[in-house]
Amino acid sequence: MNKKIKTLPRELCLIMIFAVICAAMTAGNPKFLTAGNFKNIILSNFEIGLVCISMTCVILTAGMDMSVGSITGLTNMLTGIFAVNMGVDIPAAILLALLGGLSVGVLNSIMVIKLENSNPMIITIGTMVLVRAICRLLTEGWTISGFDKSFKAVSYGKIAGINNTILLLFVLMFAGQWMLKRTTWGMHLYAIGNNEQSTYFAGVNVKKVKFAVYMFSAFMSSLAGIFLASRMMTSYPDSGDGYHMEAIAAIVIGGTSISGGEGNMIGTLFGFLIIASLKNGLGLMGVSSLTQMIFIGVVLIVTILINNILKQQHEKKGLLMMKKNG
Amino acid sequence: MGKKIKINLVQHEEIGIAAALIAVVIIFGIADPAFVSGANLVRLFRQACILGIMAIGVVYVIMCNGIDVSVGAILAVSSTIAAQMMISGHHVVIAVGSAVVAGSFLGMLNGLIVTKLGIKELIATFAASYIIRGLLLQISGAKWLTNLPREFTFLGQGSVAGIPVPFFLLLAVLAAGYIFSNYTPIGRQVKAIGGNAEAAVLSGISITKIKILTFTVCGFAAGVAGVIYAARMGSVQSNAGEGMEFEVISAAMIGGADFNGEGSPVGAFLGALLLTAIKNGMVILGVSSFMEGVVTGGLILLALFVNMFRGKYENSLEVAGNE
């Protein structure tokens, strides 16, 4: 019963915030509200969107993965090295790059599980620094270009007239939401985030879930790197820089709590759309990048405040209802 | 009795990081004796001051189960204020004072956002860093502030009896932190909050007040570091401190700080020293800059492993002791 009251206005609120932002951006520049522009918004933020999906799952377990940007960079570079420098076929190059990214995931997972005393944040900061250095080491900082034209199809291809990536993003977001709310797996994520110890005692293999979630994070980050390479038709060592914080920001705006146990994928989707629209809209209005920073910081704080107020209200309601029912 | 236990505690927490530091110094020293020359060691200490002071500041925030990723932005503000005031002809004391006060104020704002507005630390300080940097660049433009007068740069470049001035500042901050952590009731409260927040509240500790305090201290430290930053080179660039936050947090955590109330200013300083030694050593040894990130990242992970073993060791000691 409580859940219903909580989720109902929270998502509506996000929709309203998104609508308000879109209205404001359109007022600033009518070209914002064009189909072509929305396509741009999704296309240019697609890779971050992928990371948002897996990061939501990680954060739900009260964990954190700061290395997502670096893994993106790694697969981005590896794709270039295999496909261009070593002349491997594109599908094989993609596979090999994926393997590279996943191995970092294995590293993360094992360490998060083994180093129980340590916070996943600092563990993944370690891998973040390490992997980023490797990205630059691979080509001594040089970018790689010269991909076969066919590689463009990964990011720019269309299925039934709709861009690959737009389709993929929404499909994955909805699949993610379904997974969170309708499978035992999803249930476990929430349970671990809420109270790891009692979840463990309830018989759930916490280690297995954690392993899977960090592998999932590495997988999505790896995909992001590959798509980025296709979109830019280049591999560059600093690709994916800053993804971790952007993803966290989007997820938090969407109502997911950093301390875990609370949130969902639809919220993340809207958080993602809100930030992406802001960046794009402000740009179309000619707002300087410096002012954009201030805007985004303020919007972040305001939406979280709104989220918190809503949460408090509903907790009060819930308590009242509990009191009423004896 | 009391004093003995406290000394033991100190030995335990910092022993891991001290050992790592000694190991690195020995390895680098063997590879190139120039590393352990007196001049280089003095230089090393001077270079570690900025990172060290900021790491000491952030330790308390981390111990209370918090984090602050706006320290770089606060440093930029402090540097800019100090430099600008010196250029405008104010007295050194006023310039430094203003910078430090500004840093503390920003830190306090962070604390208020986290406690009064109820926004989690990571996001709150992330948003704050965006707002602070954006405002700073808007207001100050992106000008380099250069040619700062000698009485100011002395704070960064000068030495007294062969010991760099910034190091004295660091020692002062370190001493204050050490006394605070181990000998004041508030210091113990900070540890208690990290260890078990609910229990802390039940025993009457005001989490709000303590958290605001830790963020203010962190801002204060960033303010002091900002002054040294400007004084070291005699000029300030507009992107000062960009990206420093993760280095600062890494230093503190390598030094043993974690979100459960563990952590010490001494450890944070040693962590900063270690990271600086690596950078310094790599240049001296002629190792490619590319390897630096590999070594630093590897070291963070290594430190975490060591912490884990240390934790298990402590546990078994306790068990043995109780029998």
Place this chain on the structure above:
Amino acid sequence: MKKRVIAVMMMVMVTVAAVVSGCGTKTSDNSPKTENRDDEGQTAETEKKEYVIGVAPKMVGSPYWDYANEGCKKAGEDLNVRVELQASTTASAEEQASIIDNYITMGVDAIVVASNDETTLLPALERASEAGIPIITYDSDVPDSDRLYCIAGNTQVGLGEMMAAELVDIMGESGEVAFMTGSLGAYNHNQILEGYKNILKEYPDIKIVTTVESGDDQQQAFVNAENLLASYPELKGILGVAAGETPSAAAAVEQAGKSGEVAIVGAATPNSVKEYYENGTLERTVLWDPYAMGYIAVKVAVGHLNGTEPAEGDVLYEGGEGIKIDEDKNLYIGTTVFTSENINEFDF
């Protein structure tokens, strides 16, 4: 039950939005110019409509770029065009590509861009060309695009070669040299390093001892320089790649008491290094006038829209020299070597 209905409703809404954004593309891509004219048609009474120039510099927030950006804006004022100026604060190629896409959406009349990476930006510029928008590059070229001209003092590699040549001139043809760069992952920085190596390899008695990077952090550059001076006591020369390296190196050399013993050459804005000329720590720095570069870039763009093309020897900026144009349509505005004799004439 209610929850399910809401969830389904939202899913439908968002899916519709996605389909709409996925399907409708042709309209805004193909006709930015006509849309623009419709909007402006009502207000423009004069014979020349107000052009909108989309300027995309490498970044904002550094003295060099802020100065160049001022030049662009001044050109806009002088020529009665509207200048849109957007850039990332971190010289990100990804962000720059998004900015170009935004300009296409906005329907700008010309794009003036200093690329953060010539291959990463290419797809975005190809889209601009498809939309019929002329492109001018400056500072850092994208040679494979349909850009009409590139305005620069020199190519990045050429700049590196100039700096290295000046260094050899000061320090002689033998000795140890170190490179200080901003970011080992930055394409243009690596090109400058390449320029250094091109020249220095001609001198067998010059030994390049190491390359250090500062991460574009002034303090780190300073620390690097300190460490360099300490580890290589015989060091005779330092080459600084990014604008922040040279002043930091100079400060370190000065504080180590080695002014005059270690030659430093880099690309730096005069204001950031004037003090080091006074005490002899620095003798030469190489740069061009970024203000003039930005100004000329916009001017050439507007000229093209009005049907005039630049010609060899034109003086496009008051007080500047005549431009040189090569067969690849690179427009060189001239580089200046700053010495103690002329450095005080400049204020940027």
